[in-house]
Amino acid sequence: MGIVGIGGMGGHHIKLLLDRKIRRAKLAAVCDLNAEFLARYPDVAPFTDVREMCRSGLIDAVIIATPHYAHTPVALQAFKCGMHVLSEKPLAVHKADAEKMIKACPRHRKFAVMMQMRMSPTFRKVKEIVDAGELGRIMRVNMMATHWYRTNKYYALGGWRATWKGEGGGVLINQCPHDLDMLQWICGMPTRIHAHCGFGKWHKLEVEDEATAFLEYANGATGVFIASTAEAPGTRRFEIAGEHGKVLIENNQLRFLRNDVSALKFIKTSKRAFAAPKTRDVTVSVRGQDKGHAGIIQNFVDSILDGVPLIAPAREAINQVELTNAMIYSGATGTPVDLPLSGRTYKRFLDDLISGRIKP
Numbered sequence: 001m002g003i004v005g006i007g008g009m010g011g012h013h014i015k016l017l018l019d020r021k022i023r024r025a026k027l028a029a030v031c032d033l034n035a036e037f038l039a040r041y042p043d044v045a046p047f048t049d050v051r052e053m054c055r056s057g058l059i060d061a062v063i064i065a066t067p068h069y070a071h072t073p074v075a076l077q078a079f080k081c082g083m084h085v086l087s088e089k090p091l092a093v094h095k096a097d098a099e100k101m102i103k104a105c106p107r108h109r110k111f112a113v114m115m116q117m118r119m120s121p122t123f124r125k126v127k128e129i130v131d132a133g134e135l136g137r138i139m140r141v142n143m144m145a146t147h148w149y150r151t152n153k154y155y156a157l158g159g160w161r162a163t164w165k166g167e168g169g170g171v172l173i174n175q176c177p178h179d180l181d182m183l184q185w186i187c188g189m190p191t192r193i194h195a196h197c198g199f200g201k202w203h204k205l206e207v208e209d210e211a212t213a214f215l216e217y218a219n220g221a222t223g224v225f226i227a228s229t230a231e232a233p234g235t236r237r238f239e240i241a242g243e244h245g246k247v248l249i250e251n252n253q254l255r256f257l258r259n260d261v262s263a264l265k266f267i268k269t270s271k272r273a274f275a276a277p278k279t280r281d282v283t284v285s286v287r288g289q290d291k292g293h294a295g296i297i298q299n300f301v302d303s304i305l306d307g308v309p310l311i312a313p314a315r316e317a318i319n320q321v322e323l324t325n326a327m328i329y330s331g332a333t334g335t336p337v338d339l340p341l342s343g344r345t346y347k348r349f350l351d352d353l354i355s356g357r358i359k360p
Contacts, residue, residue: 001029007065092321
C-alpha cells in the first residue's frame with residue numbers, strides 16, 4: 001500500500017500499517033510534497049509525485065489523505081495506473097468530481113471511502129432495525145451534530161481550511177460527512193432539502209459554520225439536520241420515528257421504544273380521544289467493537305484479496321457529497337433544492353463562490 005498525503009490523517013493511517021494493525025498489508029510507499037514529512041519514515045520509499053509512486057511497482061493500492069480538492073486528481077491518476085483506491089472523506093468536494101472518479105474506476109479495481117462510522121456497532125444495529133422493517137413506515141428523522149466545536153485557532157492551522165477555494169465548504173464538508181453518511185445509509189436519500197446556513201456566523205470564515213436543513217422524503221417523512229462548530233456543549237443525537245416506535249442514539253447509547261400497535265393504525269381505530277399506543281422499552285443487544293479507521297482499511301484489503309463486499313464503497317459515499325452540496329446550495333441561495341442535484345450546476349455555483357462572483 002502507498003499513502004498520499006501524510007500529514008494528520010495520513011500519519012494516522014501510516015501508524016496503523018507500521019504497527020501491523022492491518023493484516024496482510026504492508027506500507028511500501030509514501031507520497032507528499034513536504035520533504036519534512038517524508039523524512040519521518042526513512043524505511044519507506046518516498047515520493048513527491050503520485051504518478052511515479054503508482055508506476056514504481058512497489059504498490060497495489062493507494063490511500064488518499066490529502067486536502068479535499070486533491071482527492072479527485074490523485075484518484076484519477078491512481079486508476080490510470082491500475083491501483084485500488086481508498087479515499088479519505090469526503091469522496092470529493094462536489095458531485096461532478098465524485099461522478100468522474102466513480103466512472104474512472106476500472107471494473108476490476110476496488111474503490112472505497114473512509115466512512116468509518118459504518119464500523120460502529122451502535123449505528124449498524126440501528127440500520128439492522130430499520131432494514132428489517134421493525135419501525136414500519138418512517139415518519140420523521142432528526143439528527144443533531146453540534147458536537148464539532150472548533151476555535152478560530154483550529155481554522156488557522158492550515159491555509160486551505162474553511163475556504164471555498166481550499167476546502168469547498170465548512171462544517172458540512174469537513175466535520176459532518178460521517179453524520180450525513182449515517183443519515184443516508186440508514187434512512188435513504190431525501191427528495192427535497194431546504195437549508196439555512198450561517199456563513200461565517202460565529203467564526204472569521206467565508207464558509208458555513210452552522211447549518212439547519214429541513215428534509216422531505218418520497219414516502220412523506222420529514223427530517224431535520226442541524227450542525228455547528230460553535231456550540232458548547234454540543235449535542236450528538238440521532239432519532240428515527242416510525243409507525244411502530246422510535247430508535248434514539250445519544251452519546252453512543254441506543255434506545256428502542258416500540259409501540260404495541262402501529263401508531264398510524266391506532267389513529268384510525270381508537271375509540272378514545274386522548275389515547276396513545278402503549279409503548280415499551282425493547283432491550284437491544286449491541287455487540288462488537290468499533291474498529292474505526294482500521295476496520296475500513298482491513299475491509300478494503302480483504303475486498304482486494306478475497307472479494308468480500310466493501311463496507312463503504314464510493315458509489316454510496318457520493319450520496320453524502322450530494323447532501324453536502326444541496327445544503328450549501330440551498331443555504332446560499334435561500335431556495336429549496338430537489339434531489340438529485342445536478343453535479344454540473346453545483347460545480348458552476350461553487351466556481352462562482354470561489355471567484356467571488358456570488359457571496360452567500
